[in-house]
Amino acid sequence: MRSGQVTIKDIAKELGISASTVSRALKDHPDISVKTKEAVNALAKAWNYKPNAVALSLRSSKSNVIGVIIPEIVHHFFSSVISGIEKIAHDAGYNVMIFQSNESFKRELDNAQALLSSRVDGVLVSMSKETKDFDHFRELRSNGIPIVFFDRICNELSSDNVIVDDFAGAFSAVQHLIDTGCKRIAHLSAPQHMLLGQNRQKGYRQALVKNKLPFVEDLVIKCDSFDEAIIKTPDLLNMAEPPDAIFAVNEMTAAGALSVIKKFGLKVPEDISIIGFTDGLVSRVTDPALTTLEQHGHEVGLKATELLVDRIVEGNMDYEPVTKVVKTNLIVRESTKRI
Amino acid sequence: MRSGQVTIKDIAKELGISASTVSRALKDHPDISVKTKEAVNALAKAWNYKPNAVALSLRSSKSNVIGVIIPEIVHHFFSSVISGIEKIAHDAGYNVMIFQSNESFKRELDNAQALLSSRVDGVLVSMSKETKDFDHFRELRSNGIPIVFFDRICNELSSDNVIVDDFAGAFSAVQHLIDTGCKRIAHLSAPQHMLLGQNRQKGYRQALVKNKLPFVEDLVIKCDSFDEAIIKTPDLLNMAEPPDAIFAVNEMTAAGALSVIKKFGLKVPEDISIIGFTDGLVSRVTDPALTTLEQHGHEVGLKATELLVDRIVEGNMDYEPVTKVVKTNLIVRESTKRI
DNA sequence: CTGAAAGCGCTAACAT
DNA sequence: ATGTTAGCGCTTTCAG
Numbered sequence: 001m002r003s004g005q006v007t008i009k010d011i012a013k014e015l016g017i018s019a020s021t022v023s024r025a026l027k028d029h030p031d032i033s034v035k036t037k038e039a040v041n042a043l044a045k046a047w048n049y050k051p052n053a054v055a056l057s058l059r060s061s062k063s064n065v066i067g068v069i070i071p072e073i074v075h076h077f078f079s080s081v082i083s084g085i086e087k088i089a090h091d092a093g094y095n096v097m098i099f100q101s102n103e104s105f106k107r108e109l110d111n112a113q114a115l116l117s118s119r120v121d122g123v124l125v126s127m128s129k130e131t132k133d134f135d136h137f138r139e140l141r142s143n144g145i146p147i148v149f150f151d152r153i154c155n156e157l158s159s160d161n162v163i164v165d166d167f168a169g170a171f172s173a174v175q176h177l178i179d180t181g182c183k184r185i186a187h188l189s190a191p192q193h194m195l196l197g198q199n200r201q202k203g204y205r206q207a208l209v210k211n212k213l214p215f216v217e218d219l220v221i222k223c224d225s226f227d228e229a230i231i232k233t234p235d236l237l238n239m240a241e242p243p244d245a246i247f248a249v250n251e252m253t254a255a256g257a258l259s260v261i262k263k264f265g266l267k268v269p270e271d272i273s274i275i276g277f278t279d280g281l282v283s284r285v286t287d288p289a290l291t292t293l294e295q296h297g298h299e300v301g302l303k304a305t306e307l308l309v310d311r312i313v314e315g316n317m318d319y320e321p322v323t324k325v326v327k328t329n330l331i332v333r334e335s336t337k338r339i
Numbered sequence: 340m341r342s343g344q345v346t347i348k349d350i351a352k353e354l355g356i357s358a359s360t361v362s363r364a365l366k367d368h369p370d371i372s373v374k375t376k377e378a379v380n381a382l383a384k385a386w387n388y389k390p391n392a393v394a395l396s397l398r399s400s401k402s403n404v405i406g407v408i409i410p411e412i413v414h415h416f417f418s419s420v421i422s423g424i425e426k427i428a429h430d431a432g433y434n435v436m437i438f439q440s441n442e443s444f445k446r447e448l449d450n451a452q453a454l455l456s457s458r459v460d461g462v463l464v465s466m467s468k469e470t471k472d473f474d475h476f477r478e479l480r481s482n483g484i485p486i487v488f489f490d491r492i493c494n495e496l497s498s499d500n501v502i503v504d505d506f507a508g509a510f511s512a513v514q515h516l517i518d519t520g521c522k523r524i525a526h527l528s529a530p531q532h533m534l535l536g537q538n539r540q541k542g543y544r545q546a547l548v549k550n551k552l553p554f555v556e557d558l559v560i561k562c563d564s565f566d567e568a569i570i571k572t573p574d575l576l577n578m579a580e581p582p583d584a585i586f587a588v589n590e591m592t593a594a595g596a597l598s599v600i601k602k603f604g605l606k607v608p609e610d611i612s613i614i615g616f617t618d619g620l621v622s623r624v625t626d627p628a629l630t631t632l633e634q635h636g637h638e639v640g641l642k643a644t645e646l647l648v649d650r651i652v653e654g655n656m657d658y659e660p661v662t663k664v665v666k667t668n669l670i671v672r673e674s675t676k677r678i
Numbered sequence: 679c680t681g682a683a684a685g686c687g688c689t690a691a692c693a694t
Numbered sequence: 695a696t697g698t699t700a701g702c703g704c705t706t707t708c709a710g
Contacts, residue, residue, distance in 0.1 A: 357680065357681045357682075358681095360679085360680055363679095370680080372679060372680090375679085394686090397685095397687065398685080
């Protein structure tokens with residue numbers, strides 16, 4: 001057999017017809033005779049002909065590729081998002097190219113250049129923590145490549161966004177704690193330079209205010225990992241007036257707090273209730289299983305990609321940016337009291 | 340400005356020279372005068388020229404893209420692997436295209452076709468659980484596309500593989516159980532058509548043999564997910580002579596078994612010890628924390644991609660297949676007894 | 679030192 | 695109903 005893959009030319013030569021006839025036969029063009037079509041299709045099948053997507057891209061200036069820049073792949077939320085992206089993209093006939101920024105701005109720049117070179121049809125981005133300059137995104141746009149940001153967005157750039165409703169989620173979590181009788185609720189929070197951290201803390205405060213509970217400075221601690229929770233939770237429990245509930249910014253932090261609380265001989269949820277943002281596998285397997293806020297990463301991926309595909313199909317870069325919000329929902333398990 | 344991105348032609352026209360001169364100038368070809376080079380480079384920079392990777396691919400029949408087919412992205416092990424893949428690929432100048440099979444054979448076929456169409460330079464595959472036919476992989480290879488399989492490999496296909504040392508890992512896990520006094524060890528196993536499943540079971544048996552413990556058919560159950568463990572563990576515990584240890588094929592299965600065992604009022608590890616393959620977040624947060632085998636997904640990704648890039652660069656499809664093994668290591672936590 | 683031409687695989691306008 | 699031609703962006707002989 002010939003080296004490399006079969007081309008239309010190969011088929012044309014074998015059948016003694018022209019390449020364009022083969023091309024048309026393959027697309028079931030009405031002009032082509034049934035006989036020719038049959039011959040072409042048979043040979044294409046026998047020889048395992050696969051259209052060369054590269055040639056198609058070059059010709060049509062459409063790569064059918066969506067690029068994704070993501071801070072980190074090894075992360076339940078982000079991998080869920082990718083999974084959603086991959087699904088919609090695939091269904092719409094797009095392939096997905098993945099780039100990890102590893103939270104590095106420089107790397108993100110590189111990725112944007114690669115995306116430009118690859119002539120992707122559209123880009124999905126969750127920004128790195130370091131990113132404070134957005135020219136690389138503007139450059140993509142000025143080259144006719146639509147972008148949809150998700151989760152880590154920036155509001156300097158008027159762009160399409162898909163975000164999780166952090167405020168409402170945090171609010172409902174804290175409301176649930178209050179509804180089940182908690183009065184001194186601690187918050188293990190994310191760094192406040194991230195919008196996500198701000199919004200979750202705002203939701204927490206708002207719920208306290210609404211229920212006429214005091215906001216106690218000492219009950220809010222920057223703490224957003226399992227290991228950090230192991231270190232910092234004891235301080236909370238050793239307070240003169242310890243909390244009767246903890247709202248943690250993610251599930252691993254909640255799991256860390258839970259483990260410390262149990263080591264202290266306290267019962268969950270009888271003595272202390274716990275809720276974590278972000279529902280992953282972890283919350284199902286702790287003992288007791290954690291009440292959490294489901295973050296619907298998959299849905300974020302779906303929504304962002306649907307929006308992006310729409311933008312690509314429109315083909316008009318003069319659109320009015322849209323921000324879509326994906327709701328969270330509370331999953332009540334065993335780490336909070338029953339009403 | 341012109342619509343779409345800047346091309347060599349645009350630059351040539353502006354400068355009143357030919358496209359080939361621009362091309363040569365851009366690559367610092369010795370024939371070109373310094374003056375011309377400077378002019379070209381200056382304009383290229385000013386206009387933000389980016390070589391069109393699609394055109395390059397078409398011309399060179401090299402896409403600089405590596406395709407990855409993976410059963411599921413939302414999975415600690417697999418996302419770790421992808422992260423490793425992305426790192427090496429990026430360093431070697433390749434982009435990464437991701438395809439999820441969702442454990443579906445049909446989907447895997449689709450993915451292979453897409454890979455073929457995209458003319459990727461090489462492919463990394465971890466097979467779906469359903470896959471028992473390998474023609475789609477053979478087709479990739481016969482089209483000159485090297486493949487490296489990782490983790491979920493098959494030995495019907497003589498191919499490059501990067502695997503976790505399932506046998507040795509399983510052996511050491513069971514040996515650890517025996518060393519800590521267990522004598523009736525059950526095995527919650529993966530399907531046996533997967534090499535991974537076979538090897539883990541072989542390691543289990545070998546450890547029994549080596550320690551002169553009987554192999555009991557009824558103690559080996561096909562069970563490889565949290566939910567399945569919830570259903571099947573009770574059968575184990577209800578046996579006339581229940582096991583005193585469980586070796587589970589992955590951590591979620593171990594977590595499921597643990598949860599059932601606790602519901603039965605049994606103590607871990609006093610009554611029953613548990614070890615799970617695959618160390619992820621889950622094993623750290625169960626109560627007691629699970630003793631596990633660390634699987635080094637990132638390293639699997641690195642090794643597999645290094646190998647693949649070598650194969651691509653060699654450009655010769657007549658190579659002698661290699662199987663690389665990434666060692667596991669036992670992480671002793673609280674679900675097994677102390678020696 | 680530079681340009682013209684051909685070709686990578688495919689399609690579509692324009693012939694016949 | 696089919697063939698010819700041109701061109702997507704780029705590189706690379708081959709000719710000046």
